[in-house]
Amino acid sequence: MSYTAEQISRWNTELRVRPALDIVRWAASLAPGRAIVSTNFRPYEAVILHLATQARPDIPVLWVDHGYNLAATYRHAEEVTALLKLNLKPYLPRLTPAHRDAVHGPVPAPDDEAGLKRFSALMKLEPFQRGMRELAPAVWITALRRSQTANRAALDTVTWDANFNTLKVSPLLDWEDAQLEAYLREHRLPNELAYFDPAKADAKRECGLHVAWGREAVAGVDAAR
Numbered sequence: 636m637s638y639t640a641e642q643i644s645r646w647n648t649e650l651r652v653r654p655a656l657d658i659v660r661w662a663a664s665l666a667p668g669r670a671i672v673s674t675n676f677r678p679y680e681a682v683i684l685h686l687a688t689q690a691r692p693d694i695p696v697l698w699v700d701h702g703y704n705l706a707a708t709y710r711h712a713e714e715v716t717a718l719l720k721l722n723l724k725p726y727l728p729r730l731t732p733a734h735r736d737a738v739h740g741p742v743p744a745p746d747d748e749a750g751l752k753r754f755s756a757l758m759k760l761e762p763f764q765r766g767m768r769e770l771a772p773a774v775w776i777t778a779l780r781r782s783q784t785a786n787r788a789a790l791d792t793v794t795w796d797a798n799f800n801t802l803k804v805s806p807l808l809d810w811e812d813a814q815l816e817a818y819l820r821e822h823r824l825p826n827e828l829a830y831f832d833p834a835k836a837d838a839k840r841e842c843g844l845h846v847a848w849g850r851e852a853v854a855g856v857d858a859a860r
Contacts, residue, residue: 658806666773711827
């Protein structure tokens, strides 16, 4: 299933002024039974997960557990999953963290760009791509926000994602932290600020899921198997 640039432009014009829940409901109805939401259980993720389950309680939730999460993140994931009764679809890398570290060494330093890309491809991008291939969504709902990275600042609410050949919908794109915090309070949702993504090392760096090099990096992992 694909969409024209004109369709996507029209949807962005129409949705730009709509509440986030309306956007999520629109996304879920666009491809009934073929919409998913992704999460990494970072801070404020309960917002997008609550919105998604309000629109469709059994929506598949794709989560790549690379094995390097903080203990607080795992506890938060358990709490949110139970609270919202998430239809969680966890995907793990083909190597455990202990196996990867033994073969490839410790997690790359923040200034090791090539090493971080290799790490991301092996431990995050490959399992995510596997999940997308098996779940085969027509619509992918994300919690991306413009304030996160320079690449995301240029996105629109609705975009065609060439990495995964699916329509990507980001209903929280223009939300600020204060709005997310207010939503959490209003709906009595938990939050966990202790979070670290070893595939990014820096909060402003892309892990590869939403940029072109990610597709190439995963192809390299597959070729090496």
